[in-house]
Amino acid sequence: MFIEINPHDETPIYTQLMYQIKKNIVLYGDSLEKDLPSVRSLASDLGINMHTVNKAYNRLVEEGVLSKSKRGYFIQEQSSLIQHENVKEAMLEKLTQIQIDADIYGVSEQTISEWLESIKIQMKEEVEK
Amino acid sequence: MFIEINPHDETPIYTQLMYQIKKNIVLYGDSLEKDLPSVRSLASDLGINMHTVNKAYNRLVEEGVLSKSKRGYFIQEQSSLIQHENVKEAMLEKLTQIQIDADIYGVSEQTISEWLESIKIQMKEEVEK
DNA sequence: TAGTTGTTATATAATGAGTATAACACATAA
DNA sequence: TTATGTGTTATACTCATTATATAACAACTA
Numbered sequence: 001m002f003i004e005i006n007p008h009d010e011t012p013i014y015t016q017l018m019y020q021i022k023k024n025i026v027l028y029g030d031s032l033e034k035d036l037p038s039v040r041s042l043a044s045d046l047g048i049n050m051h052t053v054n055k056a057y058n059r060l061v062e063e064g065v066l067s068k069s070k071r072g073y074f075i076q077e078q079s080s081l082i083q084h085e086n087v088k089e090a091m092l093e094k095l096t097q098i099q100i101d102a103d104i105y106g107v108s109e110q111t112i113s114e115w116l117e118s119i120k121i122q123m124k125e126e127v128e129k
Numbered sequence: 130m131f132i133e134i135n136p137h138d139e140t141p142i143y144t145q146l147m148y149q150i151k152k153n154i155v156l157y158g159d160s161l162e163k164d165l166p167s168v169r170s171l172a173s174d175l176g177i178n179m180h181t182v183n184k185a186y187n188r189l190v191e192e193g194v195l196s197k198s199k200r201g202y203f204i205q206e207q208s209s210l211i212q213h214e215n216v217k218e219a220m221l222e223k224l225t226q227i228q229i230d231a232d233i234y235g236v237s238e239q240t241i242s243e244w245l246e247s248i249k250i251q252m253k254e255e256v257e258k
Numbered sequence: 259t260a261g262t263t264g265t266t267a268t269a270t271a272a273t274g275a276g277t278a279t280a281a282c283a284c285a286t287a288a
Numbered sequence: 289t290t291a292t293g294t295g296t297t298a299t300a301c302t303c304a305t306t307a308t309a310t311a312a313c314a315a316c317t318a
Binding site: 143 | 286
């Protein structure tokens, strides 16, 4: 797990953490340990509070990304299409906002595609380091 | 101006208002009155507070979408490419999150395109009503 | 037994969102 | 000139969220 938290970012720490974990799963998939670090150890490593990690973990369980047992949290193996309507709604909300901003700022469809492409490339580069 | 505020939505009222105004400009462009309703009248119409409208208006001024004078706020004519770095950063942040969620939930690139297309169609339908 | 897991409970602080009034300066229309 | 309507500023209050800090608990494990 390679996790970076930006304390100056306006997005909440637990949200950043959720996306960092998802990103790790996407990038390193099967080569990752199924067991996640305990809430206390990860919190200690990142210099944040235990409950903040716990919140991120539990949200990911609700989204179906993680599972939990009394032994700890671990990655939920799945090629599950979106079964959680909330996630889809959140994606649609973001897409709508992006579309409106693109329209009003004259950002072309092609530019959006290029941005998306560079995001993917950037992620692939991270995995090769 | 056709503005809808959803009080049950988790996104702040002033943010919803910002996007509703942008949406109006995108959809109805030149046929819109340049002058915006006063902060008090719009607040009254929507059943919300004056300062909430004021916040949305001023954010849009910062983004370059609106202008203001002592007479009131009005739509800023411009086909300005993104001069405000903050807006681009916000769009990239959203795009990154969408990309990660799409990857982890197995939402294909084509599906994303289809969602975007239906968003556009839906917006066009609104203008024809 | 000792240590680690997640869980629960309390408490506190900081911030953001939203509302509620009030007063002010300035411009405009009567 | 007066009245009204602009945006602006200031103050105060509520509420929810975020984040932290401790502490204690039950259950599992070495």
